[in-house]
Amino acid sequence: MGRYILERLIGGIITVWFIATATFFAMHAVPGDPLMNEKAATPEIRANLARQYGLDRPLAEQYLLFLSNMAKGDFGISFTQQNRRVNDIIKDHFPVSALLGVLAITIAAAGGVVWGAITALYRNRLPDIIIMSLVILCISVPSFVFAALGQLALVGLNQWFGVSVLPVAGWGTLAHMLMPALVLGLGTMALLTRLMRSSMLDVINEDYVRTAKAKGLSKTRIFTHHQLRNAILPVVTVLGPQVAAITTGGFVVEMIFAIPGLGRYFVQAVQQLDYTVIMGTTVFYGAFLVLMVIVVDILYGFIDPRVRLR
Amino acid sequence: MSLDHTNSLDFSWAQHRADRERIARPSLSYWQDAWQRLKQNKRALISLYLVLALGVFTLIGPLLWTIDPSQQDLNQISQAPALAKTAVLVEDRSSWVVPIDQNHPEVPLGYPDTLDPVGELQTEGDPTIHYVRLTWRPVVDAGGYAIYRNTSAPEGLVNLGLPLATLNGGNLVGFEDRLNLKSEPYYYSIVTTDGYDEFEAVSTIIVTPRQSIKRSEAIDRGLVSADSAEIGGEVTLSFHPFGTDYLGRDMLARLMEGARVSLFIGLVAPLIYVFIGIIYGGFAGYFGGHLDQVLMRFADFVVALPFLLFMILFKIAFGIGPGENGIFPMLLALILLLWPATARLVRGQVLQIREQGYIEAARLLGASPSYIIFRHILPNTVGVILVTLTFAVPSAIFTEAFLSFIGMGVAPPTPSWGSMCNEGVKTMLSHPHELFFPALFISITVLAFNLLGDGLSEALDSKMRARG
Numbered sequence: 001m002g003r004y005i006l007e008r009l010i011g012g013i014i015t016v017w018f019i020a021t022a023t024f025f026a027m028h029a030v031p032g033d034p035l036m037n038e039k040a041a042t043p044e045i046r047a048n049l050a051r052q053y054g055l056d057r058p059l060a061e062q063y064l065l066f067l068s069n070m071a072k073g074d075f076g077i078s079f080t081q082q083n084r085r086v087n088d089i090i091k092d093h094f095p096v097s098a099l100l101g102v103l104a105i106t107i108a109a110a111g112g113v114v115w116g117a118i119t120a121l122y123r124n125r126l127p128d129i130i131i132m133s134l135v136i137l138c139i140s141v142p143s144f145v146f147a148a149l150g151q152l153a154l155v156g157l158n159q160w161f162g163v164s165v166l167p168v169a170g171w172g173t174l175a176h177m178l179m180p181a182l183v184l185g186l187g188t189m190a191l192l193t194r195l196m197r198s199s200m201l202d203v204i205n206e207d208y209v210r211t212a213k214a215k216g217l218s219k220t221r222i223f224t225h226h227q228l229r230n231a232i233l234p235v236v237t238v239l240g241p242q243v244a245a246i247t248t249g250g251f252v253v254e255m256i257f258a259i260p261g262l263g264r265y266f267v268q269a270v271q272q273l274d275y276t277v278i279m280g281t282t283v284f285y286g287a288f289l290v291l292m293v294i295v296v297d298i299l300y301g302f303i304d305p306r307v308r309l310r
Numbered sequence: 311m312s313l314d315h316t317n318s319l320d321f322s323w324a325q326h327r328a329d330r331e332r333i334a335r336p337s338l339s340y341w342q343d344a345w346q347r348l349k350q351n352k353r354a355l356i357s358l359y360l361v362l363a364l365g366v367f368t369l370i371g372p373l374l375w376t377i378d379p380s381q382q383d384l385n386q387i388s389q390a391p392a393l394a395k396t397a398v399l400v401e402d403r404s405s406w407v408v409p410i411d412q413n414h415p416e417v418p419l420g421y422p423d424t425l426d427p428v429g430e431l432q433t434e435g436d437p438t439i440h441y442v443r444l445t446w447r448p449v450v451d452a453g454g455y456a457i458y459r460n461t462s463a464p465e466g467l468v469n470l471g472l473p474l475a476t477l478n479g480g481n482l483v484g485f486e487d488r489l490n491l492k493s494e495p496y497y498y499s500i501v502t503t504d505g506y507d508e509f510e511a512v513s514t515i516i517v518t519p520r521q522s523i524k525r526s527e528a529i530d531r532g533l534v535s536a537d538s539a540e541i542g543g544e545v546t547l548s549f550h551p552f553g554t555d556y557l558g559r560d561m562l563a564r565l566m567e568g569a570r571v572s573l574f575i576g577l578v579a580p581l582i583y584v585f586i587g588i589i590y591g592g593f594a595g596y597f598g599g600h601l602d603q604v605l606m607r608f609a610d611f612v613v614a615l616p617f618l619l620f621m622i623l624f625k626i627a628f629g630i631g632p633g634e635n636g637i638f639p640m641l642l643a644l645i646l647l648l649w650p651a652t653a654r655l656v657r658g659q660v661l662q663i664r665e666q667g668y669i670e671a672a673r674l675l676g677a678s679p680s681y682i683i684f685r686h687i688l689p690n691t692v693g694v695i696l697v698t699l700t701f702a703v704p705s706a707i708f709t710e711a712f713l714s715f716i717g718m719g720v721a722p723p724t725p726s727w728g729s730m731c732n733e734g735v736k737t738m739l740s741h742p743h744e745l746f747f748p749a750l751f752i753s754i755t756v757l758a759f760n761l762l763g764d765g766l767s768e769a770l771d772s773k774m775r776a777r778g
Contacts, residue, residue, distance in 0.1 A: 018611040022620070029627040140757035142708060142728075144715045145749040148735050155739075251618070251716060256735075267716055270622050282619045289616055 005298060012290045017067075019286035023279050024066050028059065030273075066279075075280030080272050086280035089265060094284070096171060097254070097261035100184065101246050103177055105239070108185035108192060108246070113235060115189070116196020117228060120204060131193065138190035143183065143249055147256040150183040169258040180257045184250055188242050192235055200231040233304055240296030247285065344693075347769040354765020360758035368569040379563035380723055383548055385523050387558040388741045394549035397521040399528060400440045401541050406486050414448040414481040418504055422451040425502040427511040434484070436542070438522030439491040444498055445484040446513070452480040453505025459487065460497045467512055470499045478505060493521045523547065553743045555733060561747055564725045568748065571637060571726040573755070575710045579644040580702035584695060586645065587652025592683050594653065595660030606657065609650035620647055621709065622718050635724035640713065644706060652698055659691040693770035700763035704756035711752050727752045 050056045054065055069076065075086035115135075119128040138146075154168045167176050203209070204227055212222045247263070254264035262281060269277035338346070348354050383389075385397065428446040435443055444457070458464075460471025474487055487498070495518045502511040525541060528534045534545045552561035594605040621643050628639035663669065664687065672682050707727075713719035714728030715735075722729060727748040734745030 015611060015614045019615055022615060023623065026620070026623045026627045030629065136757065136760070137753075139760060140704075140753045142711050142715075142731070142749065142752055142756075144712070144731060144735065145745070145753075148738055148745065152738065249618075252712065255716065266619070267622075267718075270626060270718065273626070278623065282616065282623060285616050285619055286614070290614055293614075 004301070008294045008297065012294050015290050016283070016287045019290075020067065020070055020283045021063075023282045023286075024063055027275055027279055028062075070283060075284070076276040078274055078277050080269075080274045080277075086276050089277060090262065090280065090284055093260060093262040093265050096259060097247060097250055097263055100177060100181055100250060100253070100259065100261060101243065103181035104185035104246050104250075105188065105243060106185075107181055108188035108242070109235070109239065111185070111189040112192025113196055113228075113232060115193040116235075117200055117223075117231070119193065119197045120200030120231075121223075123201065132197070135190040135193050138186050139194075143187055144252045144256065146183045146186055147180075147253050150179050151256060154179055169256075171259045176257075176259075180253045180259060184246060184253045187249065188246060191242070192238070195238060196231060196235055199234045200227065203227050203231045206230075233300075236296065236300055236303060240293040243289065243292045243296075247289070340693075344766075344769045348765055351765045351768065353761050354769070357758040357761035357765070360754065361762060364569065364573065364755055364758070368566065368573055371566040371569075372563070375562055375566065377548070377560045377563045379559060379567040379725060381559065383550070383554055383558040383560065385521070385527075385547060385558070386550060386554050388556050388737065388744065389550055389554040389558075390741065390743050391551060391553040391561075395521055395547045396544050397523040397528075397547050398436060398438050399525050399534070399539060399541055399543045399545055400438055400522045402524050402526045404441050404486060404488065406441070406443060408477075408482055408486070409445060409484040410479075411448045411481045411483045414483075416479045416481050418451040418453045418480060420451070422504055422509075425449055425452055425504065425509040425511045427513040428452075428455065428500045428502060429513070431498075431500060431513045431515045433515070433517055437517045437519040439493055439519045440488065440522045440524065442487040442491060442496070442498070442517050442519055443484065444487070444500070444515070444517075446500060448480055448483050449502050449511070451504070452502045454478045454480060454503045455482065455485075456501040456503055456508050457485050457487075458499040458501065459489075460499070461494065463497055464499055464512075464514060467501070467510060470501070470512070471497065476503070480505070491519050493519055521547070552747055553741075555730070555744050556737055556741070561743070564730060565727070565747060565751060568725040568727045568730055569751065571635075571720055571724060572707055572710055572728070572752070575637060575641060575644070575726075576703050576707035576755070579641050579648070579706045580699055582641075583645045583649040584652045584699050584702060586649040587654075588656050588688065588691075588695060590649065591653035591656030591658075592660055592688060595657035596664060596679065596683050596687065598661070598664075602657070606654070609653050612647065612650045613654075615647060617647055618709075618712070621713060625713070625718055634721065636719065636721040637724070640710060640719060644709065648702070648706075652695070652702075655694065655698060656691055659694055660687050663687050663690050697763055697767040697770060700759055700766055704759045704763075707752065707755055707759075 047056070054062055057065070073087070075090070078084045078086060078089065081089075115131050119131045122128045151168055154166050157166065158164050158168070166179060167173075170176055209222060209226050212226050217226075250261060251263040251267055253259070254261040255267065262285075266278070266281045266285075268274075269281065348358075386395070426449050428449055430445075430447040432445060433443060434445050437443070446455075455477045457474045457477070458470035458472060459474050460469060462469065462471075464470045472489075474489060475485060477485065485500075495516055497514055497516055499512050499514045501508045503509060523533070523545060525539050528545050529536050529539055531548070533547065534543075539545075548560075550560050550562070552565065554560055555564065590605065590609070594602045594609075621640075624643035624646060625636070625639050628642060660683075669682060669686055672686055677685070710719060710726060711728030711731065714726050715732045717732065720726040720729055730748035731745055731752070734741075734748060738745045
């Protein structure tokens, strides 16, 4: 197990290096240069700024400098907000995104497992048909439409009650987080419901289920101890990649609900061409996602011992 | 024993029949069989028709609905879907002069303590959205009048609304409102003043202006011919079955134009990257060994790139020049990031098929590797590839919509369904149709391709085939 984790971590570090390299060269392929804005009024100021950011050195040297800074965990200083380090930006805004993401994935996973199990148990009957139609709807409607509708629903709710039951936008309390997390988790929940349904249907007629029935176990016990536990495994595997979908899907939700998360900050940085922030956040997100996939894989090894043997 | 007795026996000689070996049912190729099974799947069939309908909408629609998607109909901005509306023709420039009551003094003679509200407040001529003309009877001792307009009913002197004008002269008995009128009820209130201060004397009238259009504009647009254009006459405005957007552009025409952009990206990007994936995965799988290791390692790296971040990053890296619509950079970014998924899938398939007997046989007969790959291996993976392609279309459409929504996609004024949603979401409370229609089209397209993909994967699945 230790060797397996070590191998995965080394592979992860190489992947992060690849992400950093791709980011660096993609950003340097951008037409124009970062100092094209109004701050660089005269050639002298331009030259000074270029030196300050190390832009006057050869590309190879810049690349090595970038890599060594990255290895030290230093992402540099923002281009548009002088005196603000990219590390501080990430430190300030990532926890918000992470909290929203965790909440969303919790809602999605819990909902997906429950709905999926229900549809499998009531296969081809009314609950199954209703839930699966909703699932198809959730997969087909873009997340930003759900975000807009969610906000609209909050406005309607508050109007109906005459008081502010749930805040429409902003961040701070759990009440602020509920609707954005629900909207963010909806797509993933639909996907997990589908997956859970099919894996539950595979499990539902297994021999050990029949044996358990023959032994006289109660229906609920068969469900919780024999069917659910085995059916849940494939759901855990896709959780890793789904974390990626949720964190990046957070952009739109953060924009619409005015949540001060890293996703919104990234979109802002892209619009302002804030190079260091773009590079820093991309590499940071990349590393985070690689780590999440590894963590989920290792967790999977604990849940399903058969994987560890391989 | 003689053969003559044959007829009396229980058995008879079989007649020689030419069709003895005939196969009772027509033989079905793989594709015929798959097609038959697809036809039985009602959901898949409906989605196939939906996809075809979308194709017709995109390709033939603009031939039938020839309205220019960038033309602005300024008379009908943010118009909800409705039947064609009529409008009154009005003169190009209002030639109305404020009426003056000659029998009434301009300045009051003394300083009045109280003043009466104006009487006989009425509109002159038809009120239209180009002008509302009010006249009234002057008030004794009044030194002027203040005119207010509101969209809700005022209560006495409270909630009078927008102050439009203050007339300084007790003999001025009319006012023409040309300020940003819409075809909805307005409450006009006239407060009597002594020339300096407003008194507690107000008259209110409800006016609903009619939709109107300037004569020269109507002739320019071809709504009416120059000879028959009479002031006060009625013309039929351009018809917008799906309404108009915030710049007065026809939604249906824009949806068709947007469909071209969205479906072009949604279809072409998957076609190209699936093709690249097939070649890449096919060779990696067929040759195996170190080549496979290296190629797949690289594919793994590309898969690990955070997709949306790199979509945005590549989009800026490729840049959009002035006057370009940004479709090509998006296409390129999609292709660069998404080919590895197909490559992995095809490689897995090839690894399985490679071990089959008929490949061995082909190799023994001296077939070249490329012949084996293109003639024997790839045709056997077509089913899986087709299913991947069907599922790739909705995800490409989603990506396009998402990027255009956050303003990183197709550059305006080129419409795409995503950018139309982006514009629509800003006015979603007051004009929901601007968000509803593009969102509906995205959803229907994605739904149709998803269901079609489900149906195809069932129809092409060889396990299902064996089950019959």
